[in-house]
Amino acid sequence: MPRRFITVLRRRFPAFEQLWQRFPDNVFVIRCESDGRFVVEAINPTLAAVIGRPSEAVAGLPLGEVVPAEYLALVEGRYRACADSGEPMTYEESGGPAGAEPRIWQTLMVPAQGRSGKVDYILGISRDITALRKAEAYLRDANAALERRVAERTAELECANARLTELATRDGLTGLYNRRHLFELATREFRRVVRTGQPLAVLMLDLDHFKDINDRFGHAAGDQVLRALSHVFQTALRQTDLIGRYGGEEFLVLLPDTDAREAEHIADRLRESCATVEHRWNHQTFQCTLSIGIAHYDAERDDGLDTLLQRADHALLRAKAAGRNCLVIGG
Ligand SMILES: Nc1nc2c(ncn2[C@@H]2O[C@H](COP(=O)(O)OP(=O)(O)OP(=O)(O)O)[C@@H](O)[C@H]2O)c(=O)[nH]1
Incomplete structure (x- = not known):
């Protein structure tokens, strides 16, 4: 079971505990109850900092008590889809607290099946890719601006070349060939x-x-x-x-x-x-x-x-x- 597994890992292997404490992306473990509800099994310190609550305070709480009400249906829907399909899933979403700059998250969820073959847990890693997407958008804009500039310069050069050819081949007064x-x-x-x-x-x-x-x-x-x-x-x-x-x-x-x-x-x-x-x-x-x-x-x-x-x-x-x-x- 992931909780036990993670707890054992953290206790037995100091290196894993270090990893859990320092891992820069959000890590979460969700338990899938037999009645269809979801419970937060564990979150790492990075995710705890994002939601503003200590990991220990969140562990064991129903999903509805951790995820803000306006996102609950969406998040539950994703977990359900992952649990039903039994397949890993990735998705991107944007959001964040009202008034703050919206963040973009990229999430990978992997279902963990028990002996019965039913999905008992969902393990997830979620990464804040706001800066990456911003940099991509900036590069796209800069590239488009550069292409526009190159096209303008090419047109100017073609014009100048045509003018030079004109000057080299035509008589200035009459416009006939020189x-x-x-x-x-x-x-x-x-x-x-x-x-x-x-x-x-x-x-x-x-x-x-x-x-x-x-x-x-x-x-x-x-x-x-x-x-x-x-x-x-x-x-x-x-x-x-x-x-x-x-x-x-x-x-x-x-x-x-x-x-x-x-x-x-x-x-x-x-x-x-x-x-x-x-x-x-x-x-x-x-x-x-x-x-x-x-x-x-x-x-x-x-x-x-x-x-x-x-x-x-x-x-x-x-x-x-x-x-x-x-x-x-x-x-
Ligand atoms: N306005 C002007 N005159 C030019 C130009 N190039 C040459 N000329 C003049 O053309 C005239 C040619 O004179 P000539 O060679 O004596 O010939 P012509 O007066 O036409 O006499 P014939 O050719 O014998 O009929 C000269 O006065 C040149 O200065 C130019 O670009 N502009």
């Missing part, structure tokens, strides 16, 4: 057509008498024209075409998979749309025309991107010499 990045893309495109043998047209665009615009209206007006025309060019081209700012008022366009007739047609569309844009500056309006040199990839002649660009450049010079606002196809 010369360096355009060369990278053009080189890639050139390698592709060398491999596939597909057509590739190159247009070298140069605004006519742009210096006059700067001289007449000022540099800021010139900048406005460059921005406006860049937008016009970009909208006139297909998604697959590449356009970038090649120099001051010079632009390079690559037209992949475009035959000679189509390239000429696109070039003329660019030339015309440029010429028809009306620019306004200080209550004055003016137009700006465009000369274009065209070159087509020729596997026999173009062993590198340079020669193809050179041929487009020569064609552009001829367009200028021919009076501007026109296009010339390079030989």
Whole structure:
């Protein structure tokens, strides 16, 4: 029998008595009476301190005289379930005296069967896990806050990276690809057509008498024209075409998979749309025309991107010499 057993243990083994006196969790032994009632057989000093009564004063009392009335039905229900099932049970509960901070308890109950097989005693250990649960909740919150912060920082970094890529690849004034990045893309495109043998047209665009615009209206007006025309060019081209700012008022366009007739047609569309844009500056309006040199990839002649660009450049010079606002196809 547990009481006898515990009493014997405590008397016979000083080490067990030490353990019983010092054990930091609550230990209790409940006797199950044959009429279904429960009696407190023994509680250790830790549990005695929690309920505020000496162990000796509680031993032998019916459960109803030890457990506060508001918890009695709940506690009895648990003991009954353990006794009826004959199986160990664990549960968690919160409670405590009114006005005090509620505590959370984790309890393990083990039924002890007598010779008849009936459960005579329930041995229990109950641990105050309030601090543990609080620490877990704190860690959960801290973790969630950290995850939120990491997500925010990742979004900020992605934004900054996108901005850096933008700065590294785009021309600050027009928003078109800058010369360096355009060369990278053009080189890639050139390698592709060398491999596939597909057509590739190159247009070298140069605004006519742009210096006059700067001289007449000022540099800021010139900048406005460059921005406006860049937008016009970009909208006139297909998604697959590449356009970038090649120099001051010079632009390079690559037209992949475009035959000679189509390239000429696109070039003329660019030339015309440029010429028809009306620019306004200080209550004055003016137009700006465009000369274009065209070159087509020729596997026999173009062993590198340079020669193809050179041929487009020569064609552009001829367009200028021919009076501007026109296009010339390079030989
Ligand atoms: N406003 C402005 N002007 C620029 C920019 N880059 C280059 N330019 C100007 O573009 C002008 C180019 O002049 P030129 O090379 O003589 O050519 P052009 O006057 O267009 O004459 P043609 O090309 O022969 O028709 C110069 O006045 C440059 O200062 C820029 O970013 N903004």
